[in-house]
Amino acid sequence: MKRRPAPSISDEDARLFREAIGEVRQLDPVELPPQTPKPEPRAHMFEADEAAVPAELLDMAFDPGLLEIGEELSYLRDGYPPKLLRQLKRGQFSVQDDIDLHHMNAAAAQQTIIEFLAEAHHHGLRCVRIVHGKGLRSKATGPVLKVLTDRLLRRRDDVIAFASARPAQGGTGAVVVLLKD
Known part of the structure; x- marks a missing residue:
């Protein structure tokens, strides 16, 4: 819809308008009431998760002390210098x-690892990372994907070495893998 230009107001119309309104007085400016500060945000889900921890610990069907969840994974194929594994653990490979x-x-993780390593080999990659998680929600079975990753990588001929990632790269929830050229 097009806007029409405002009609021009004649002097006669302006005079009639002022007469009809009468005397006008200016209002003093009104101060706005002070603004109340907004409440700080609360992490409701975090609080609920933290509150649920004691109950979950009591419901565990296993002794967490028997699990080696925090253990680092480490492997070096025979015939390679230990220096390679040290360099891998220190994050000296990109x-x-x-x-x-x-x-x-x-099953899906195993197939994904196999396909991922095949693709890495195809593209000539030398160092890759596999994030398997720490297995904290695996209940009595322990860290399923972590154990599967460890077992699978040890059996592959194209894997020279692997070690748990540095904390910034996932720590014991990930593994950095050194592949053959």
């Missing part, structure tokens, strides 16, 4: 690609 196995079952 991670060229990575994959995340979270929310996968064991």
Whole structure:
């Protein structure tokens, strides 16, 4: 819809308007009431999660002390110098690609690892990272994906070494893998 230009007001119309309104007085400016500060945000879900921890610890069907969840994974194929594993643990190799196995079952994770390593080999990648998680929600079975990743990588001929990632790269919830050229 097009806007029409405002009609021009004649002097006669302006005079009639002022007469009809009468005398006008200016109102004093009104101060706005002070603004009340907004409440600080609260992390309701975090608080609920923290409150649920004691009950979950009591319901565990296993002794968490028997699990080696925090244990670092480490492997070096025979015939390679230990210096390679030390360098890998120190993060001296640049991670060229990575994959995340979270929310996968064991069969899907195994297939994903196999395909990921094949793709890495195809592209000539030397160092990759596999995020398997720490297995904190695996109940009595322990860290399923972590154990699966460890077992699978030890059996592969194209894996020279692997070690748990540095804390900034996932810590014991991820593994950095050194592949053959």
